[in-house]
Amino acid sequence: MYDVKQIRNTVILGHGNSGKTTLAEALLFTAGAIKRLGKVDDGTASMDFEEEEIKRQISTSTACNHFTWKKQQIFLSDTPGDDNFFNEAKFASLMADSAILAVGSVLGVRNQTEHFVDLIQDRQLPCLICITKMDRERANFQKTVEEIKEAFQLNPVVLYLPIGQENKFQGVVDIVNQQALLFKKNGTMQQGEIPADMIDEAAARRENMMEYVAETDDDLIEIFLEEGELSQEELTTGLIAGVSQGKIAPVFPCSSLNNAGSSLVLDAITDLLPSPAQRPAAIGTDPTTKDLIERAGTAEAPFSAQVFKTMADPFAGRLTIFRVMSGTLQGDSFYNSSKGAAERFSHLFLMHGKEQKEVESAVPGMIVAVAKLKETETGDTLCEQNAPILYERPEPMPWVISYAVRATNEKEEEKLFSVLTRLLDEDPTLKMTREHQTHEVLISGVGQVHLDALKDKLQRKFSVEMELALPKIPYRETLKAKATAQGKHKKQSGGRGQYGDCTIELEPLNNDEHFEFVDKIVGGVIPQQYRPAVEKGILEAMEKGVIAGYPFEGLKVTLIDGSFHNVDSSEMAFKIAGSLAFKKGVIKADPVLLEPIMEMEIRVDQDHVGDVMGDLNSRRGRVLGMDSADKYELVKAQVPQAEIQLYAPDLTSMTGGRGSFRVWFSHYEEVPAHIAEKIIAEHNAA
Template sequence: MEAPRVEPVRNVAIVSSAGAGKTSLSEALLYVSGAIPTLGSVPHGTTVSDFEPEELHHHSSASTSLLHYRWGTITINLLDPPGALSLLGEPLAALRAVDAVIIVLNGQAGVRTELARVWARIHALALPCLVFVNGLDREGVSFPEALEVCRKQLDCPPVPMTLPLNPGPGIDAVLDVRRGTLIRSGPASPKADQLPIPPELEGLYRDARKQLIEAVAESDEQLLEAYVGQGDLSHEDLLRGLRADVLTRQFLPVYAGSAIRNVGVWSIADAIETLLPSPEERAAGHPFEGRHPETGEVGVRKGNATEPFSAYVFKTLIDPFVGRLSYCRVVSGTVQADTTVFNATRHVREKLGHFYAVLGKRHTAVSAARAGEIIAIGKLKDTQAGDTLCQESDPICYPGLDLPRPVLSFAIDAKSKAEIDKVSLGLHKLIEEDPTLAFVRNADTKEMVLSGLGQLHIDLALEKLHRKFGADVTLHTPKIPYRETIKTAAQAQGKYKKQTGGHGQYGDCWLELTPLPRGEGFVFESRVVGGAIPRNFIPAIEKGVVEAMHEGVLSGFPVVDVRVAVYDGSYHVVDSSEMSFKIAGSMAFKKAMESAHPVLLEPMMTVEIDVPTDAVGAVMGDLNARRGRILSVRANDHAEQITALVPLAEMLKYAPALNAMTGGRGSYVMDFARYEEVPRELAGKLIEQHKADRQAVAAH
């Protein structure tokens, strides 16, 4: 039987938990392919993937790198995203651009939260996977334990494709089960020696090959018949069955080795070519589905070069030398540089700049791109990550990026007034690069608030802000946007009378305040009869009330959920004016509110927390201590999802607390739910604190 035809492109993402050696494996793959002359090191800051100053400083990836290289006749586009939980948006975005994934496991660490969440997205996208168990040059790292991790934590049967020989500091070879060879290699040379299997390893090889062939034959009746009849499978049949099983995710092919020692790397490089699908093979079973940007009609692209052009932008990078770069997966068709296309997401035409093939920070100009390729496009004006570019005469819009929302927020102050504009401009540019950051000016608290997925995420953003835009900020806990309201009805008169040399000022009105249901806001009405107040002065009274509502009588917070009715008053034919009635309305509102039992309101958040089962008790107890109310607990595979209503004031520093309770395995999202009354004892403390703060500000 003829071996399947190999297509010329492979698009692969390498993912892992932080510190598992993902970037080291990327470096080793470049090394064995001949793309780089020497093997770089993460600790020494010499890898191709990690080139940003922040990455060199932290000795870890902070942004997705695109690595374009050749393996034989095949072009490989390798995406190397960060592994840290705080940077989860990067690998999730990268998965949208690839046809397959390599998961790097550290035999000791298992599957941590960040990798579990990436695995869930891999599963949802049905992406074919290979596993590389790294770090087998270290003492205590066990390949069998890593296989068990795949079985239990990834819930997918593992099948060893290579076996490590002499794991530990002296490791220098793996036994390649599919090829039936011993492959010896090391860091001093990119070449690997393929040797016959020694007699003493024949038993180990036979057992592993039997496991592999049985796994392949189980999913194909024709192969099963051949195996039963012959007791083995030919090289061609085994390869065909393996490719089919990888594409349909029947099991996880697992490779062993050490990236920093360049052991086992040749086998995984060969597997990228021989086992992982080409873009067209992947699209044949999972075509790209989108919608017409005007009609909403579903459209499909099968990923070949003869279809109308379409492409998906999965990342934006602001390069200090090249400028703005958009990393783009060409889904269908062919496109030339400097062509005008249609951005179906934003409904605008976009002139494409130069095209680049990317290897870390090296950019090689190319003139065109075809279906299946990943390129960087220079200087797109309106296009953001998650946008679809397409042929205007046959448009299609693919779904946007589904990224985690920020959970940790800090108020930020520019270190000098001269830097305020630079801070704002810089952060908006950084959000173009990383949509999981958020930056807003809070209209209630008058603060600039920066939000991210964790402390590392925020720290990296501020380091980039300093380096790229020359702006520095200080961080502090953001203020809570409290509100004030009333509990009972009250009435009061506002009378403003002022005599000057010429015309005086005279305004007199009676207001009635009544509470509204929570969330109703503000209602103003006039019940004046008999011309006690001329109609043309009523809007001025309302304006005075609205201005008075900006600062309540308890602590100066905005007033909400109040109905205000003007029902009586008096005026002076000469001295009355809109200004005098505006002041009278403000005076009457403040007087009435003081006697209407004003109370403080706080924002309540609906919080959804995913926690491992063994931490549910601790998390629920902590939520109760934070004045939270548990709404539901729902089992979800090996974890549980707790939904609770919790005051925002208690959630400002929740991310590190949840990490501590769950060993980094928990995660959460929250949304504003509603305002609720602050408990009396706490309200008293808050009111006193805000009075002290305002006095301190006034003193300065």
């Protein structure tokens, strides 16, 4: 049985390539959870176990792990830093009680670092900051700390000052205890002498730290002002309180590739970061009354949990990963209050990277998994049926790029779509839709790399190959003027003849309706039984379009005249006559192409607003307005779908990764003539 106070649940966040996975590896190794120190670069890191991660040497999915350090149960999640997989980091941050922010000592704060700091601040997660890769050439600890101070309100406080940098990085000065600690190969430290040239700085930093810590607490500041200093105990307890309230973020220099500094971080996780019991109670609602309910993170409260991840495994089936929010989970069932369904399971697991280890029960703060649930999806709340609660479903990152997908081998179409359906479960940022007009299946995601990685995953994990192509734009045709046309179908040479003749008026329908048919035949010039055939013929011809092969929209037809033959007229003949009249009429009625216009909301930093607007202009976009949101500007615009099929990668390169956007369908609009000409020419050439 686990004690909630002995649990620490933390998530590693930071931009891509900042050394998160390597740091996780070093922590696991030092704590004895893995036997060898794996490397991202040769594909042996235990947190990057998916084939696509090994191939790309980037994490694409959150890896959860559990290990013990100093009798504490540590739950550690390693997340992707790439924008394409930001949703993984976002959801993982919702499972954790604290965060470790990784910032590289060479490149320092990057544009993307901001996104992760936003996650930390949104949830007010207490946080440690690791300055990674201290062994690298041009590593600069001080400069990196200064950058962090400047860019974010995290209040970094250096607990350990590096002794040496680059290949001379050999240990740290422990500021609180004024001692030197030198690295040992196994990730732990041995005591040493503070280098002579660091003694003064170390002492000054301790003074400084006292003041800093004192300022986070009313009692401490009083003591500090009276006594001029804090006792060792006051400093330590003040530090712990400051960290767990998110007022101070301790900074650690690390070189995880050499396993240097790992035990310092592990100690900080257990000694400085809060247990689930110290975090604010979880807040949900009562599913029937909608009243707010608080659930404290104690083992005695009624059980509740939330699902943050689902993994599709080709062999084991579906694995549902959730964090216990309150109470104790035991037995073989729980209630899914999001779906209103009871779920049964046979084993409860702890996650160890790609492996799982069975466990008897789970208490708040623990990340656990069960296999083969029937209805449960990511975001769902699990609880006791007689103490139901619903937690707010986290909003996945919006999709911004779509491709038409098909199986490379036509025979594998069915398999492809069944596997894709399973993967949709696993990744809430993937969307699959069938486009009725173009008959394409579209797969939408968060970015180019996101969909490329999906393609790889399908091939490697499920051995189906898929092809991605830019989707066809669902253009439509319509008319702008009125016209009258006659359609006559006549074949009366030998045998039974065919005869149908109709005259119709065509005009635009301005009410968003697809089609309207008015029958104004008088005196039976076309017998009643043939008139619906005229309408049918027109409808069928509309599907195929007239000028460029796209479906025709917004047409009102009035049937005004015609003639028939007693023997040779038939339904078929009038259908053909109708379609002939339609085609002839359309040509005279100023036909045009319509294109889908999308509404976009682009979030970008001040520095790039100008570039983004200029670019929208060149994409035939119309800016509707601007808004400010925090440090960002929100640009609202309408842009033709044809112009933004690859907007996601373009925006990333335009803004250095600081832009993001949402997009949704707005309406149809006429295609400008010079562009319509090209589309029509392409159609005629095909």
